[in-house]
Amino acid sequence: MSEAPTYDSGNVFAKILRGELPAYKVYEDDHTLVFLDIMPRSPGHALVIPKAPARNILDIAADDLAHVAKVAQKVARAAKSVFAADGITLQQFSEEAGGQVVFHLHVHVIPRFTGVAMKPAASEMEAGEVLAEHAARLKAALAG
Template identity: 70%
Template sequence: MPDYDPNNIFAKIIRGELPCHKIYEDDRALVFLDIMPRAPGHALVIPKSPARNLLDVNPDDLAHVAKVAQRVARAGMKVFQADGVTVQQFNENAGGQVVFHLHVHVIPRKEGVPMKPPASEKEKPEVLADQAKKLAEAMQSV
């Protein structure tokens, strides 16, 4: 497996070198919206520690990411009045991974509404800002 690249886009977001529509942050995890969402509220949960994917992440960091992803899923259900949640996580090229920093997709879903294809349409920044604000508020009570 290749080494972790500290210049991947998510590492740059963690360091504040690139912007994001932040939903939640603590000392071990960061949550922000995907700029090309497959459904409204499509969030990404990442560890702050350098981890290429599930295969090399520290187990304690993985457990923390899972706990945060659960909270994000609950917030997404509430904010978007979702009927369910899709959680996805990809590892290495053959597994569908595109950004090589561990990340978990948390996607609120409505019954009968298909997800958009991956990386198909960039959402308007003002829409993402509004969604991030609502999800951040909901994260405080879930």
């Protein structure tokens, strides 16, 4: 039996949390940070991450995971309204075999539209001005 992988504090989301890399932030509290995916699969695609150093769902503390879920629900409700979406897709991948690419727990909140397929993952960088506008709209909805 192999030893479980450990958290790497050099991952891109840890760097965003420390302010070492920029992000289009839309919500933050004591336990979570929410920002837009720069290669969105749909307009308004956001990522909810814990501030706790958790690799994925397999090693996060239950209370931290519960808070991430509460915030994901809040973001999903706001995104559905702001982007006039017909539905929401939530995704969470754990470990490489499970599809995880960035090894800091994150939940994708993706607005969905009837008859419109999601873009392939990590396929197209969105323009900064579009991301800034989407972030401002979502941030305003989450603040109010």
